[in-house]
Each structure stands twice: as C-alpha cells, then as structure tokens.
Amino acid sequence: MDRMKDKVCVVTGGGRGIGESIVKKFAEEGAKIVFALDMNQEILSQLQNQLGENVRGYLLDVTDRPAIEEFVRKVKEEFGRIDVLVNNAGITKDALIGKMQEEDWDKVIGVNLKGVFNMTQFVSNLMLENGKGSIVNISSIVGERGNVGQTNYAASKGGVISMTYTWAKEFARKGANIRVNAVAPGFIKTPMTEKIPEKVLESIKSKITLGRMGEPEEVANAVLFLASEEASYVTGHILDVNGGTVL
Template sequence: MTGLLEGKTAVITGAAQGIGLAIAQRFVDEGAKVVLADMNADQVATAAAAIGPDVAVGVAANVTSADDVAAMLKTAVDRFGSLDVLVNNAGITRDASMRKMTEEQFDQVISVHLKGTWLGTKLAADIMREQGSGAIVNMSSISGKVGNFGQTNYSAAKAGIAAMSKAAAKEVAAKGVRINSIQPGLIRTAMTEAMPKEAWDSKMAEIPMGRAGEPDEIAKVAVFLASDLSSYMTGTVLEVTGGRYM
C-alpha cells in the first residue's frame, strides 16, 4: 500500500528527540525521505542513522541563522531532489515569572520559536512556490492559546506562530503552498517528564481524556497536514490536547 507521503521530501527541525523525532519516523513510515535538523549535531546524526541512511539524513542547524536554515533546506533538494514539506518544530524553554525573567531569557525564546519559524517558513515558501506545491507545518502550543504562568516568553512566541502562519498562508495560498499549525497539549517527552510532580498533576487534572499525549499522536496530525488528506486546509490551527481547554 502506498504511503501518504510517498515520493515526498520533508525537513523537520528539532528532530533529534521527542516530537520532532517522532514526526520524522512517522513521515518515513508513510514513504517520505527526511532531513532531520537539530542544534545537537551528534544526536541528530545518530537519530537519522537509526531511521535509515537511505531515507534520512541528519544536519546540524541553528534555526535563528538564515544561513543554517537555507543550508538545511538545500540539503533536502540536493540529497533527495525536492522540498515538499517543512515542519518547524525546534524550540526551547526559559521559564520564569515575568518579575524574574531576564531580557535574555525573553529574547532567546522569541528568537528560536518565532524568528526560527519565520525564517523556515519564508525560505521554504520561496522554494515551494517555484515548484507550485508544498506544505509547511508550524508547531505552536496550547500555551499560545491560554497563557501559562511563568511563560510570558513561550506563550507569546507560540501565539505568534499561530498568527504568523495564518498571515503567511494568505500570501502563498495561490502559489499552491499550504501553511498550518499544531497546538499540542501535555505530551510525554523528556522535557515534560522533568516537570515537578505537582505541576504534572495539575496539568493532568485539566485533561478530560485523563492522560498525557504521546509524541506519535502529534506526528500523526503532522502527517495529515503534510499530506493530501488536508488538501483544502491552510491557515488552520489544530489543537491536539486530549480536550484540555475546550
């Protein structure tokens, strides 16, 4: 049976672990070739090798650098012949109450999430509009809808990603390029499992489905947005939260 992404080439940022790695693996399972990009050169190379050298390549990239992002996208074209999908997933947290948050902590998070996603979207759209097709999936967060205590930087960036995706989607829709975003809720990753138990429990209490999500549950939604299953969707924001904040 043909996969949903057969013959497609995708680039996924922040792909050395967690949600990004799950997306890369699921994309390959659906027939895609993938470029995994991450700040951690060794870890992303290992992740790509584990997926398979014929279908995956790992590259070191800082998404706040236009040169790095351009090189990352060029790798997809040079190695696999096209750029059909970009998933802007890379992110960091620098949590602190607004009173204690430093300017540097604010700037770092805005730069990686918002500027990084903007650079990826801008440069990928330039390539995709020339070929008349492409799908960009940007990773927002439920924190961009609700606002989390101690995350004025992160919530602002994630809300910005959702709004920016809509604005960008309007600019390139007529060129055959679709741009959508995902807002995950509490997903079980190394980052969230490091949370204090009381913080984890309080978030769990807000989820009607009564459990955290798994990275692959985000990956499956990314496949939907990257594939022709969502061919008439652009500028949308899909919440994948187990019903949290309905």
C-alpha cells in the first residue's frame, strides 16, 4: 500500500506502544521518511534497525523548545517540508486529587499538553509555508469522560481535544490545506497499561462492548486514515477508538 507515499512524517513518542505502531504503519505505507521521536536512544536504534531506511530515530524531549526548533530546521534543510505530524508522546503520574503532587501535575501537563503545543507551533509554521499538512493528535477516552485518579492526565487529554478544534479553524483561515484531527483511544495494550493490575484490567474489559482491550495497530490504522488523503475532507474531528467503551 502507498497511502503515505513520499510523505515526510514526524511521530512523537515513536519508540514504543501506539507510537511505534504508527511509525511502522507509515513506513509500510510508503512514507519517504518517518522520524520517530522519543527519549530512549536504545529503543530508537532498535526500531530504526528493524524497519530500515525510511525510518529515522531522533532523540527529542517535547518540552525542550530550542531542541524542537532545531529539529524542524534540520528537517526543512534536508526535505523542505513536514507533511504529517502525529503528537503521540504522553506520560501518566496517577493519584487521587487529594494526594496528587504538584510536581506530578506539572510533568503530565508539560509533556501531554504543552508538548503538543510546542511541536505543533514549530511544525505548523513549516506546514503553513508549504500551504498543506496533516496533524493528528492522540487524546484519550479519559480526556472525554475523566477517570478516577487521573486529574492531570484527563486535563491534558481534554486540552488536546480543545486545541484540535482550535487549530482546525486557525490553520484553514488563510486557505491553507492543513487538517487537524485527533484520535481518542480507549484501553489499549501498551507498556503504559501493562502497569494496571490484572483484577482492574478484568473490570475494565467487562465495560467494553467488544469485550477486549485494543491493539496498538488498531489505533495506528485510525491515525493512518486521518493522516492520509483518504481523509481529505475531514478536519476538526475526534475519532474514538475504544471498542464501544462509551456508547
């Protein structure tokens, strides 16, 4: 397949879990280059060796604005454009509101919300220069419905949804063909959910209409659709990928 044919793609948090699946999917679909951004060089090196020449690992912290600016400059010099940005990087620091440390609030908001703002601000400038692009933000069912013990995570993912709506309006104002959408996964089998106790997981599964947790590739398929020209008339949309957890 070639739904990403010749596209220059950037995926944050691209080293593992959902991000890794997105990177693989884009590479399989003929992307010219997929930049997998992550904080773990070892994981990135393994991914690059596994997937080959059109995947490039790049060590980047989405809270480091000068580093993001430098990265975008380098990509512009080499390729002249960024066609697709997937804002996937995210962390959790869970606690009930009464016990949540301010530091843990700040860390989650810094990566999950401001990190998306940082990446989009710099990448969208390049997209606007070229008059086109597709941005896909990874939100969460928690950003839509909340979840006990996840005040910081829920706030950050809810904010991502609000920014998605705002940017879809902003970037189209002057006629640029820049689409902005989001995917809101439910409970997906990733390193992040591996930390959840089995008893809790069984309770979660009982509330999912399809009776199981999702696979990272199932989220990647949704991202691929929104990023590709197949979704050329889709912008400002939040696509739920949750197995019918909320109906």
